[in-house]
Amino acid sequence: MMMMKPNALWRAMAFAGLGALALSGCGSDGSDGSNGEDGKPGPVGKPVTSANAIVSTITDASFDDAGILTLNFSLTDGNGVALYGLKDIDIAAVSLGRIGSEDEIGSTDIEGSPRDIWLSYYTKTKGEVNGETLFAGSGYFSGISYRGDVNCTDCLTDNNDGTYTLVTKGTKPDGSAYEVAINTNGLYEVKNDLTHGVYLTIKVRDDNAGEIHLANGDYLNTAGFYYWLPSADTVAERPKHVIANETCESCHRPGHDGNLGNMHHPGKHTVMDSCTFCHVEFNEYQTKDDDGNVIGKHDGSIKGIAHEFHSHSYFADDGLYPQIASNCQTCHQANESVANADAWTADLDSATCLNCHNSVYGVPSWHWDADNNQIQEDKLNCVSCHGQIARGAEAGHYDANANARSTELKVIFDEISVADDGTSITTIFKVMDGDELVPLSQIDPRDYKYGGKTSAIVLNGVKSDDFLVNYQKVGVALPGVGSQPSYATQLDDGRIEVTIPDTAYSVKELVDAGASIALSSQIHVCFGSKGKREDCVIDAEGNLDGQTAPYLVSDTFYFNQDGTAVADSPRIQHAEMSACQDCHTTAIKHRYTNDMDGCATCHNGTRDKKGAGSSNLAYIVHSKHYIGGFFKKTDCATCHGDNGFSLGLIPADAAPVAFGTTDGGRFNPATNEQLLVSPQAAACVSCHLPPYGMSDSTVAHIKSMGGVIDHDGDINTIGVPSSSYPAQVEETCATCHSNSQVLEAHSNWGSSH
Template structure:
């Protein structure tokens, strides 16, 4: 097939394959390669030009004096050959189409003569030939060729990577020097398909050939003072079409009207003499994010300090999450080859030149090993075993298979949950194991605290007799009940199972349906137990079980998919935890359709006493909130806490018109959430990043509307009259009220991501009910028992599936890939 003869749709559908035949470096380099439409059909593709392909060459310089090996790019001379440049691929050589699917490319850049060529050029500061590194051509070193195929409407670009040794003309083998410390497969566990620079660069093996220390060429080093680079000014711009706000950063407020990028700024392309674009440093700093010691990093408008790693609980320690030795041959470099470059990228407060500095924990003791001018002695103090130990997280996870010596790891199991038909008492049979051995007494010696049960259920609501959502009817904020495991406790039996009998008053309401029990919460291991030095919470994966005979709540999300990013999710202080092996998410027992923000119920006496600093102060500044005003809490944002709406809104992050904002009041404290600057790491439009296939294309009958604000017959009129108080807001949270502001089920799922006025208006015209009163039948509240469109009541109910259902013109599953 000829590329230029293909239609736009055919080009978009291509999944091409690029196969390198070989590289000859005589003078200049010559590459032979073939292009087909993929391994399945293997049809040759003809007619490719340099508009679709570009070429990069780099050499691997072996490490010396304890330092790791590093890539040095040859792509550091401009296409005219008159000046230097930061590393980039070239297209200005000679490409020959052999008319049979094979091609030959001759580089314009003669790498064997590049060193002398650069030496003969004249540079003006801040450009310097020295910043381009040692460009000596050594045919005995490992070299890397990358062919990038992209452009021309191609939606599936290719990065063909070929490592070879010029002296032999052969591809490298396992016995040759290599550097593969991370595999793109590890990155894509969370990023799904990491695609940068126009979505054409999709493999870290390509990234490292451009993101070298040579990126300092032409840059001026910016110095930090008191652990901070020059202060940044955040500049916000609203897109006139989408309404989405983007943020840019400068040391002043001068901008260019065409691109809105700051001018007069001092980006930290090089900061304190360190090249921020060097791949190990750049990627480590992005993932260390807000935990970095130094402030005001700004690399190409990427403010490292604004980033947050999605693995909670000090997850940046989990080096093996990215450096997985089952996927990359040199992945264990993170512990076997410590260096100032890699380690100092995260531990950025340490100044190795003189040994002073601040640790990630805030200690100002500097580097224990004092000043280090090279990496020669790093491994003497930081042995592989010690590094692994230091980087252990407190919990056992897939990428943290061991915890510190002495720490006990628990597992929970709920064998059965049964409700007595006469007494309505609940009997739960469960087991708690410590390091694989069932406990014989609760609590175990040397531990404080305790796990507990969560009870969730469904009852008739909004005319729906049998809801498919938990609603925990009759409980404030629609929260699950939380009885102690010690209630009516007996056992264990010979198999290690305890039995807890919970009386009816503390169990499920009579007649409740879809009842479920979770074992959640944790023990705290006391200092001295097992030889540990400090009290340590032992967060444990929650277990969920449906009551015998009841319908189990539907499953639309795969915990293993969530764990690709979150690994071991510790919600609410580690009380609610799931991992890749969780069969059900404990989250949905509490985050039900009736749950909404509680922040507006906080009394002045408690709110006025709080002092907000750091991240909370920033959030409140964004909200324009003053906690000293009378009835201040009523100015806090309010939204649903129903799981689907909340998670959609959070993950949509900075791509929403109105960011997901929430304020939660609990025990005289206020939790603030604002996701306006959050980047979703994967493909936000791919629902199956989280969802089980086939579960998200429609909303099942008997789904409940999501409550966005709890309002009752007293609080509502008081809001209108300007006489409302937090106490009124608190009362309204007690139950589902006819005056509550709700969103119908289908619209709730969609408007949580697609929140523009235009999108919401479209949903409303098709029966979506957005922020209506729960009891307003004139707007479609389901007196008939369903929010779904019903032909018997034309004009009422959601008709979304008419166009967006399976097999329809705008099929959700097709559009969200």
């Protein structure tokens, strides 16, 4: 006998008693009246429109002989609660396909070595070029068209318990049929003995077909994937997994305007994995001129689109893509969970090469047909040589490539000594290529076009949480080349010694201030062909003779004035360099650096922007990260972590920040003064410049809280002359502008900007 819980037993006895009382009012046999129909069970869970997040799980997929797909799936919120109430119009897209071979579409470059490729089951034509039909696997089933027309009213069955069944066949509102069946346009066959996959994306809409948005402005949507082997009706592993979705999201971050879902299909396809179902290997689109005339075709596969965009946008005026596309491993990162992470090294696919190497600047001159402005036809099969005879992708981009090789070299400062009278600092450093010391003869000795030498070390000092002087570039090169001085000497042990005199640099100023001495590098090493390190060779015109000399990566080293090394930066780190390198890796504008101090040693509070505005690191970074709406610079935590944005981290005695000069010209102590802003106020106005958040009343408010800031009638010119800057400053901004208040004030700010 099953035992009831006490409260359940009590309720059962109570209801039994009530039932007896009710029956006693009927006939003696208790049968008066008729039994009603059983009530329908209520829904389980909560409405999908009430969720803040949704998770879809596809549990089963199959298609019949007519090519109609049946899909079973479930929906839950972030806490696992079932979600009911999904409608046909919420089905944003369903795509279907299978793994296949290049041989099936005739694109194999190396006979006998076809690559595995994804083949869409919803193939359609995309126009024609020179009598050739273009195809794309970009068809899909959806409950609503891109024009807003409802496609189907009965394709989706809601089981009211968080589970659903979708069939890609049904009825339109006008009673006509809507059907999306398998169609490969005769390019290849359905093969049930190969792994198939289905992609489902859901975009929740309200009763008026308007999308539901989360607090951060994103659409409430989700993506689900399912892979199976139809012939055995068994679940399968995802095939052809090349790049992790998380790798793309390190730059295309959820919650930002530049997230994957906003790139080309707003609010619909939100993860990289979804792109591969439609933008398959054989996708080709028409290329048109400015007048709309068809002039050719271009690769519409996901690799073609990604390579094209990330290659050309790097060189575009807006500089949107921060990392050159030839650094393959920015995206193609080694990852144990990604089965084909090293597929880019296989050298089996010419189309991938031609995505980037498609102009006179991207291919050797002997591959180029100058008369027709295109690559020679007999050079279009890149992999017939590259990877088989000549350098392949991995060698060409890394192992035998000067730019990649340069990032493997390390500059290490071993020691410093300060002269007794403080008029010079001597340092000994080494440049390491693995276990080998790089000699001074291999360091680029040319003059720099803006003064000094191309190769240099940078001297500065830190006091009151900032660098004390504008950056000081100390030339490092063998003597005898150019007119600019070098301060370097080659030591017998392979290291390099540099003596920095106060006559040329602000050495005694740093020493007398009691600063921690900071050293970083801007070293270039000469490479010949195929990434081979060589002694630099300078021709009669003063140029490198057939060599390249890319930057080496810099680290910042700190020393006390007694020569002892300082392990950690004496500066407060308001952001971690790893946050920058998620997108930039080692390349940031005009030098390579591994730490934030490598940037701040130049872009510090002492440096204005040629008299007009600030060149401080906060201002420069904030101004550069609002490009095309790709990032919302108001999402503080993206770069600053949990509390790097905190005004309370700025010390009371922190140095002021230069925001121009009194006459708007380049700073010259003999003719003008710098305009200074107190440090907490400077952090705020690095973003809050006109026309956003800066006014007379704002300036008055900052001053009332102890901030030092002013303007002379032109709100675009802020700060006080350096001679007027107070000896002591007590800012109280952080009292009200706490961490939580800063985050709240900036959440989802300016979504329309």
